Amino acid sequence: MATFIIEGGHQLKGSIQPQGAKNEALQILCAVLLTPETVTIHNIPDIIDVNKLISLLEKLGVKIHKIGSGSYTFKADEVNMKYLESPEFKEDGKGLRGSIMIVGPLLARFGKGYIPKPGGDKIGRRRLDTHFEGFINLGAKFRYNREDHFYGVEADRLKGAYMLLDEASVTGTANIVMAAVLAEGTTTIYNAACEPYLQQLCKMLNRMGAKISGVGSNMLRIEGVDSLGGTDHKMLPDMIEIGSWIGLAAMTKSELTIKNVSWDDLGQIPDVFRKLGITIERKGEDIYIPAHKEGYEIQSYIDGSILTVADAPWPGFTPDLLSIVLVIATQARGAVLVHQKMFESRLFFVDKLIDMGAKIILCDPHRATVIGHDFKSSLKATTMTSPDIRAGVSLLIAALSAKGSSTIHNIEQIDRGYERIDERLRAIGAKITRVN
Structure with missing residues (x-):
């Protein structure tokens, strides 16, 4: 079993190419x-x-x-x-x-x-x-x-x-x-x-x-x-990886360019992240995300009610990115309800985020309410185990934003879906080490 050792709290910078889908x-x-x-x-x-x-x-x-x-x-x-x-x-x-x-x-x-x-x-x-x-x-x-x-x-x-x-x-x-x-x-x-x-x-x-x-x-x-x-x-670039890098940029207040994303095939993904307050700019086929030095604010609905992000079959929002949305929300200004309709066990990793200091209420197996810290309180470094591909990457993003040294075990789960993720993250400034 392999492990990641992550020293978090560092800004990243540069460009990253998404893998094939x-x-x-x-x-x-x-x-x-x-x-x-x-x-x-x-x-x-x-x-x-x-x-x-x-x-x-x-x-x-x-x-x-x-x-x-x-x-x-x-x-x-x-x-x-x-x-x-x-x-x-x-x-x-x-x-x-x-x-x-x-x-x-x-x-x-x-x-x-x-x-x-x-x-x-x-x-x-x-x-x-x-x-x-x-x-x-x-x-x-x-x-x-x-x-x-x-x-x-x-x-x-x-x-x-x-x-x-x-x-x-x-x-x-x-x-x-x-x-x-x-x-x-x-x-x-x-x-x-x-x-x-x-x-x-x-x-x-x-x-x-x-x-x-x-x-x-x-x-x-x-x-x-x-x-x-x-x-x-x-094959197209992997839209789930693209969404992961958007979340990584926001959580680490980093200026990142995601290359060759095939914009026309992203559907609602850019708009959902914009509703979370993240600035996403289109530059040709690239996504440019400036450093969010002042943080980011979750939008409310027109009547002032709390934003809900839910998954649905295409062209709805993909369920594979809800765990990324949940992590991003932990440091936003405002609150959001994350509703995972399609799978009943995908939100169970939130206990690890709560251990890191996140304000999350797990309402039931399908719904979680997140109240953001607005970066006034950073997540705490900790030791975790990756339960599945998407939750594993979400925990990795949380660890890269947290001050101190975090450990993630069972990273084979992450390797199932992300190509040489530690090498590619180091290339944009992440301090991450793989230990076998």
Whole structure:
């Protein structure tokens, strides 16, 4: 287990380049299974979760070559389907939640797909019903072995269907789309997720020969084709990392430039941070954040009531940034209610912030009220353990703002989603050391 030692209370300065998007990578990498031809992907983040998926694809028989920093070629012309029934796969597959998205492509191309109950962040219930109900709608037979928590779907040939998803699940929509592109006939998916990473997947599939319309809306129409070809694809920058760096700049009163953020794909993110009082300037495709020497003030609603920041499916505010919002609010002028609707265990890290001196009332598993210090009282350095990716980064930001030396254990959780985070933070002046 590795640990970060952080000396906080220092201003940072400079520019930082966001990594490729983790959540896009998990979808795009699974899509290479849909074709025997070469697919080239650029801007792949070098993080634990993505590297686990690349390793899983390699064990499935995909030929993978690294051609540059963050750039790989994938050729799935000799997929080893026997690996799916091996004890090794049952162990490998359950260590990564993104592994669920290999099922749709394998089902579409080879007539069967299996997966052990996947892992991931312990942030509450994250059911898989949407995925499998979609496959069943396309004509697949579903089976589940309760003894070893092993899921399977099989079909001779999938057939297009109309379906109304019970939730706008991003990974569920991605999985069903990847299955439907090779199905016979037309598939219509209503209440589909429409966030930018899913749009990226659909655009990539269309370049491979798929016929998907309605991209960017909550109704997708997919005309099945017989086969797909190869393509080149470049992934978007990670919007969650961009939001993390905005929070870091505000909490440490630092002047930072976040490079090449793809502004048009950020949705509500800049506006939500502006409501928290943070100055965000657009300079081309960069975000410039001046040093907030006088702090920042949370806006109220027009009638004077307390601001609520809540998550929602795209184009709503992403749940992955609510923990960052919560940390930022601890030093703001004013108060905010953070409402985490989608996951019931994601706010449980606030006890660590309270130990650091933050004024937070955890109302219930989904809601927390934060009363800001306005930098009149800095957070106290302490020893913490990272519970998941996003909470881990939030605690890291809190530690960088706190005076004194803080320790964060279990930083493998942070490494799952952030590429070489300590090196990149040191490059802009952070005093952070990794201890193995």
